[in-house]
Amino acid sequence: MHVRQSFTLSCLLLLISSCEEKMDLDLNKAAARIVIDAQLSDASSVQRIRISHSVGFDDPINTSGIKGATVSVKDNENRHYSFQYEKDGYYIHRNFKPVAGRIYTLNVAVQKQQYSSSCQMPAYVAVDSTGISEKSLNGKTYFFATLTFKDPAKVANYYSYTLSINGGPFRFANAQSDQFNDGLKVTHYISDLGTNLVPGDGVIIRRYCVDEKTYQYWNEYQNNNLSNAAPSNPKSNISNNALGYFSVASVKEYQLKIGQ
Incomplete structure (x- = not known):
């Protein structure tokens, strides 16, 4: 079956951006919210x-x-x-x-x-296989955890990933949708955004199946961090001008090790 790889330009650019699994607040002189x-x-x-x-x-x-x-x-x-x-x-x-x-x-x-x-709360979309992928970009070698699965056809699906390296804290890694690969076999490539994976690293991936508004929050977050402008607050799905978000997700963890 044809594999539609979600290894896009934005995913490559994310490698040089750094963010953690927390709100990035533009609060220099703003009123408390x-x-x-x-x-x-x-x-x-x-x-x-x-x-x-x-x-x-x-x-x-x-x-x-x-x-x-x-x-x-x-x-x-x-x-x-x-x-x-x-x-x-x-x-x-x-x-x-x-x-x-x-x-x-x-x-x-x-x-x-x-x-x-x-x-x-969305149902979980099962993963068929996991692995490690090695890519050469601009003369440098990068490692990615990979998760391959069959995306359910004619159903909008949204995914968010966090990553822990060698027992460290979980950090936001990537948000994905099936906008361009609905119903296809898909591979998601996941890597830490602040620290390159190296041989010997043990990683744990948390894969969340999220609703559309949660995806929009994290997608806006990652897009803001790709731009040259100062990061702004992603649009919240909570009323009354609150910051943050409300999500109820199905989730599973996957443990992998970068081979030496």
Whole structure:
């Protein structure tokens, strides 16, 4: 079967851009805004949502956690999940594993303001094979983790990847859609954006099947980091001018090692 490789120019350019799995806030002198980082998935029954407000650009952290918010998620089958505050702006629910196909609505009340968002959790698109690919670009050798799969036909599918190298923190790597390869056999090429993979590295890839709005958020994020202009905030899918995003995704991890 023909393999449509999603190894595009933008993927190559991403190699020279550096970003982490966090909001990149343009906050030098801007008024403080609420930041909601709500990435839920079926990887665990423990879900975490962080509520914070933006702080000065030169401060040691990008956001400052907020205590005293009311945070809940409700699905379209009238199941209600109340999140409890723990520390540093994190609100936790320890017995909540989302189910593909259900629609989840986030509601946050903080400082007399209401914020909300909805997301339908996509089903996971299975991976047929994984591997390591070696590419030569401008005289330099780069390694990529590869995931090959059959994209479901006539269904819009969106993917987001994070990557951990040698046990380090997970960092945003890439966002992809099936706009140009619907129904085809596809290979996604994944590499860290700030550190080149080298022989001997062990990598863990987290592959999220996300909804369209989450994809748009991360695609805008990666496109902003490719431009020469100062990065701006991606468009949030949360109401009331909040920063951040709400996502409910199906996810799996893949472990690979770069051969020596």
